[in-house]
Amino acid sequence: MLKNLFSRLQEVYPELVRFRRDLHMYPELSFHEVNTPKKIADVLTNLGLEVRTEVGGRGVVGILRGGKPGKTVALRADFDALPISDEKDVEYKSRISGVMHACGHDVHTAALIGVAKVLSEVRDELEGNVVFIHQFAEEVIPGGAKSMIEDGCLDGVDVIYGAHVSSILPLSIVAVGEGYIMAAGDTFEIEIYGKGGHGAAPHLTVDPIVVGSQLVLNLQQIVSRRVDPSKTVVVSVGSFQSGQASNVIPDTAKITGTVRTFEESVQDLIEKAIGQIATSTCEAAGATVKFKYERGYPTLWNHPDETIKADKLAKNLLGEEKVIQIPPYTLTGMEDFAFYLQKVPGTFFYVGGANPAMNAIYPHHHPKFDVDEESMLYIGKMFIALVFNYLSNSIIDADSMTQVEA
Secondary structure, rough: OOHHHHHHHHHHHHHHHHHHHHHHHOOOEEOOHHHHHHHHHHHHHHOOEEEEEEEEOOOEEEEEEOOOEEEEEEEEEOOOOOOOOOOOOOOOOOOOOOOEOOOOOOHHHHHHHHHHOOOOOOOHHHHHEEEEEEEEOOOOOOHHHHHHHHHOOOOOOOOOEEEEEEEEEEEEEEOOOOOOEEEEEEEOOOOOOOOOOOOOOOOOOOOOOHHHHHHHHHHHHHHHHOOOOOOOOEEEEEEEOOOOOOEEOEEEEEEEEEEEEHHHHHHHHHHHHHHHHHHHHHHHHHEEEEEEEEEEEEEEEHHHHHHHHHHHHHHHHHOOOHHHEEEOOOOOOOHHHHHHHOOOOOEEEEEEEHHHHHHHHOOOOOOOOOOOOHHHHHHHHHHHHHHHHHHEEEOOOOOOOEEEEO
C-alpha cells in the first residue's frame, strides 16, 4: 500500500505546486491570515474530512477518521508569512507588497494538503485517525500553537509530528535530533528616559543615545562573563530607536532584543542580568529606565522514542547517507511546535530544500529565499510513513517499500 501511496503523492505533486505558489503569491502576515485558512478549509472539506475553522483564532483542523479502530496521529503545518519584500525573479513572486513567504510555511502547508489528499483515498484501510493541524502565526510571539491547543486541537491525539523545510540542507536530506534541539525564545524591551536639548549644548542634557550605546555594549558581557561557557546562550539587540534630527538630543531611546536559551535556570539568569545592567547603566548616567522581558516559545524537546523511530524510518526510506543527526543544544532558532510536544509525545525534523541549480541557496527570512518544491514530496513521504508506522507499529523497508516488523 505504501508504495502506491507514494506513487499517488507523486501524481498529485503538480496540484501541490499550484497550491504552494498560490499561497506564495498571496501571503498573509501572522494574526492577519484571512484567505489562507479559507483556502485550506475548502480543500480539506472537499476531501471529506471533519473540518474546524477559527481554531484558537485563525487555525484550521481537519480530522480523517480511519475505517478501523486505533490511535490518533497529528501532523502539523504552519501558514503565516513575514513582513519582507520578495526580491526573487520568479513567476510566483509575492503580489503583496512588503509580505512574503520567506520561511517555507507555504511549502509545509501544501505538503500537508498532499498528505491529506492521499490518505483520504485509503481512509477505510487506516487503523486509526489522522488530525491535520494547520496553524496560524508561528512567526510572532505568542504564536498560534498555544491558543489552538487551548481550543482542543490535540484532544484525543496520541502523537504529533512536524517538519520544517531547510534552505541550508540539500534536497532529499532529512535531519533528525533527539532531546533539546531548538531554543526557548524571549524578547526584551528597554526604554531609556533622559533629558533632551540642543545638540550644541550636551552638558545641559542627559543623552539617551549615549546611555543606550553604553547599555548595548554592557549587554554583550552577559554571555561572555556571567554564563557558564558550556551553556548555549544568545543575547542579541535587534533595534535601537531614538531621535529624528541631527542637532537635537532626544528625551528617550528604545532598545529591543531577543534571548535564546535551553535551560530555565540560564533563562532566569539572563532576565535578571539584563534588568540589572539596564538599571545600573541608566542610573549611573542620570537617566531612568523601564524594562520589560517577555518569555516566548519554550525549548523544543523531541521525545526520544518518537525521534528514534523517525530516524530509523528515514534511513530505511531514503538510505543512511541521506539522514543526518542534529546535536542537542545547537539550533538557537525557536519554534512554537514546542508547545505541542509539551502535551503529547512526538518529534520535529528538517527536510532539505536547497538547490543551487534554481538559486535556492538563500537563508530563511532573506528577501530571495526559496526552496526546491520537490521538498514537499519528501515531507509528504515522511509524514505518510510516520502515520502508518505509528498506527500499525511497523516501519518501511527501503527495498520493497512494504511494511516490516518494527
